[in-house]
Amino acid sequence: MPRSISIPDRFCRKVAQTLVAHDMVQPGDAVLVAVSGGPDSMALVRVLTHVAPEFELRIGLAHLNHGLRGPDADHDQAFVQQFADGHGLPCVSEIRDVKRLARETGNSLEEAGRNARYDFFSRTAADHGYTRIATGHTRDDNAEQVLMALVRGSGSKGLSGIPAKRGPMIIRPLIDRSRQEIIDFLAALNQAYITDDSNQDPVFLRNRIRSHLIPLLEKHYNPNIRQGLHRLSRILGEETCFLEDHTCRAFDRCVEKKGPDAVFLSIPGLVALHPALIPRVIRHGILHVKTNLRRITHDHMTAIQDLAADSAPGKHLDLPDRIRVYKTRGRLCIRKETLPLRQLGRMHKQSTRIPPKA
Numbered sequence: 001m002p003r004s005i006s007i008p009d010r011f012c013r014k015v016a017q018t019l020v021a022h023d024m025v026q027p028g029d030a031v032l033v034a035v036s037g038g039p040d041s042m043a044l045v046r047v048l049t050h051v052a053p054e055f056e057l058r059i060g061l062a063h064l065n066h067g068l069r070g071p072d073a074d075h076d077q078a079f080v081q082q083f084a085d086g087h088g089l090p091c092v093s094e095i096r097d098v099k100r101l102a103r104e105t106g107n108s109l110e111e112a113g114r115n116a117r118y119d120f121f122s123r124t125a126a127d128h129g130y131t132r133i134a135t136g137h138t139r140d141d142n143a144e145q146v147l148m149a150l151v152r153g154s155g156s157k158g159l160s161g162i163p164a165k166r167g168p169m170i171i172r173p174l175i176d177r178s179r180q181e182i183i184d185f186l187a188a189l190n191q192a193y194i195t196d197d198s199n200q201d202p203v204f205l206r207n208r209i210r211s212h213l214i215p216l217l218e219k220h221y222n223p224n225i226r227q228g229l230h231r232l233s234r235i236l237g238e239e240t241c242f243l244e245d246h247t248c249r250a251f252d253r254c255v256e257k258k259g260p261d262a263v264f265l266s267i268p269g270l271v272a273l274h275p276a277l278i279p280r281v282i283r284h285g286i287l288h289v290k291t292n293l294r295r296i297t298h299d300h301m302t303a304i305q306d307l308a309a310d311s312a313p314g315k316h317l318d319l320p321d322r323i324r325v326y327k328t329r330g331r332l333c334i335r336k337e338t339l340p341l342r343q344l345g346r347m348h349k350q351s352t353r354i355p356p357k358a
């Protein structure tokens with residue numbers, strides 16, 4: 001009979017398999033573990049320190065105090081620091097005023113918090129010589145993400161959920177593990193963690209999905225819905241990758257001229273593409289002049305395609321972040337303007353504004 005393997009050992013083995021399967025680390029890597037103090041990131045740091053000798057990794061911790069929950073946030077920061085000290089691990093923490101960042105950028109608190117975190121992680125990694133940044137996202141987080149994308153009506157990219165890796169640095173070693181496995185692992189180690197009451201607040205869509213929609217789907221439709229959603233996201237992730245590849249090639253064929261602030265796409269070239277590729281190539285064009293696609297909605301994309309198909313000359317569209325789209329000599333031009341569009345609007349007669357999404 002095989003010797004029974006303990007819960008912590010089994011858990012660590014499974015995470016080690018994820019590290020290998022997704023090629024997440026190389027011997028000699030220095031891994032900065034993003035630790036909020038919650039169950040997932042505490043499990044992450046415990047498992048990574050356990051497998052560090054086998055994978056030849058150096059481990060350190062990073063904690064961001066969002067300055068949002070008053071004394072609770074200070075307590076979380078102290079908890080993470082004490083854990084690091086107790087385990088002889090280096091820890092970098094920082095306090096950011098996320099409320100102010102949200103006000104200044106017009107982003108939601110959630111988005112401002114996320115931006116502040118990833119900015120802090122990358123700076124810390126660069127300053128301290130870390131080669132990877134590990135976050136504690138789990139399979140359950142991914143299932144919630146997919147459902148959020150579904151209820152918001154996102155496309156296949158949104159439905160691809162949380163990737164196991166992002167760019168050359170960010171890794172998510174717990175992405176194939178469930179929340180229950182994590183709780184069992186922590187209980188077996190007698191490891192304390194912080195519970196964040198805001199995770200229950202129904203104001204946030206994610207919390208309503210976690211505590212209402214998923215249990216409902218599990219009870220009445222599919223007891224394995226989380227695994228199903230996770231699988232769906234992985235399939236769509238692969239297919240999205242494949243389509244992205246085609247998009248890049250189609251984009252190169254359609255581009256007639258490009259500079260740092262503008263790209264000109266051949267309209268006959270666009271029209272000849274498979275309909276699934278047209279919005280993708282246009283998005284690629286927007287990304288050429290704008291670093292991200294935030295605030296570019298489905299309505300914007302439809303309006304751009306309508307503009308390309310419209311035979312009337314002289315029209316243009318104003319998109320967020322000073323992006324102007326117009327037609328010129330059989331080409332669709334996507335341009336990042338230097339002047340505010342309001343000022344430019346007075347210089348053009350026909351402008352179509354797309355109302356921001358409610």
Ligand SMILES: Nc1ncnc2c1ncn2[C@@H]1O[C@H](COP(=O)(O)OP(=O)(O)OP(=O)(O)O)[C@@H](O)[C@H]1O
Nearest residue numbers: 034035036038039040041042062063064135136137
């Ligand atoms: N304040 C923070 N400082 C450092 N890392 C963080 C912080 N907040 C979140 N993270 C990282 O991002 C991951 C996902 O964030 P999320 O908001 O889902 O986590 P959480 O619910 O606060 O805590 P956990 O995932 O640790 O249970 C965390 O697992 C952790 O790796």
